[in-house]
Amino acid sequence: MATRTRRPERREEPLSRERIVEAAIGLLDTAGEGGLTFRALAERLATGPGAIYWHVTGKEELLSAATDAVVAGAVTADTSDATPQEAIRALALGVFDAIDAHPWAGTQLARAPSQSPLLRVFEHIGRQVQALGVPHAAQFTAASALLNYVLGVGGQNAANARGHQLDTDRTEFLSTVSATWADLDPDEYAFTRNVADQLRDHDDRVEFLAGIDLIVTGITARRWPTDPAPS
Template sequence: MATRTRRPERRQEPLSRERIVGAAVELLDAVGEGGLTFRALAERLATGPGAIYWHVTGKAELLAAASDAVVADALAEDDTTDATPQDVIRALALGLFDAIDAHPWVGTQLTRAPGQPPMVSVFERLGRQVKALRVPEAARFTAVSALLNYILGVAGQNAANARSQPPGTDRADFLDTVARAWSELDPERYAFTRGIAGRLREHDDRAEFLAGIDLILAGITANLPPGAG
């Protein structure tokens, strides 16, 4: 008896750029940048690649749009009107840290395309708060760059650490393994690293990240005019 070939389920919503970008984010989260192809995206959306090209010209544009969507969510405006610039910077930094932790590919995309809208949006938001701190104009670029590089560097490294763990590995077990390896290093060559091996087991990634932000903010505001910051 002949069997019918099962047709793909028809999509329930009209195809739009927003739906395409949302599906791209899901695909990137699942299989990474290497698995993001228009064929795979078309299968996810139950459509043809040609229909996607009507909305997005190519993979580079799609990656930029997906990054922009994730960053936009991370930078969503806070309704708190009495927050200090330092508070806003901390919240912004933590939002990006969590976004890159949830979407590891975003960190790579931001550093790879510094002139694209996602990175410019982050730079602009940080810059407004640095200006609000009354940092002298000549020092603003350096201050914003220090914050931005720290955020992307630490958040990206945290995401990379998570990806390096074997599937199903508990974070506490992973840190314990690293800590034990550190504690067995040569005591003369790695005296400092051996000394903080125990701290590695106990530390909280987000808390340490924010502590680093506070150190940078302390440096930025150390020599501000009276009443500033």
């Protein structure tokens, strides 16, 4: 009688919220928000959808947790020895790179202004705005300007990158657009024609940081209204 060979038992990592969020990020990166379903997530984790519901209540909570995990990595860099300007640059670039790597995260940040992922970014920006010495009455305005720039440019850059991947590579795309700009009507588009070569050769991250520097310079140079004296 033949002896049956016993298969070694597979040791699987216990299901946890962290594993679920990590798997959700992987699905979002490859399939987008539409591809994030509990069925697809269960298949990836080799479990049942019911087991996932023990850890997250639904898709909205899962999207928020995935976005928060991506953002957390961007805002936890040690800036204790940095100036406020340097800290703002590091934070902004961290979020920019996070959105570039995970384009769906930019959409989620803009979509849910009251949820913790966006508040985490706003809080870190706001602390550096305070460190710049901006009066209390102007801190919301200054922090909001920085936040809106980071989310707007980061989201647009991610959208452009997705378009390049579908159609052509970035260098070819920029060369084509640059040539189109250079061929515009010289009277109606004098400025655009003049900077067409700069579009072709520009670096997205360098230009992004230059914009951050312009905003921070404006914040520090502006003569803000002073806070009212305490009564």
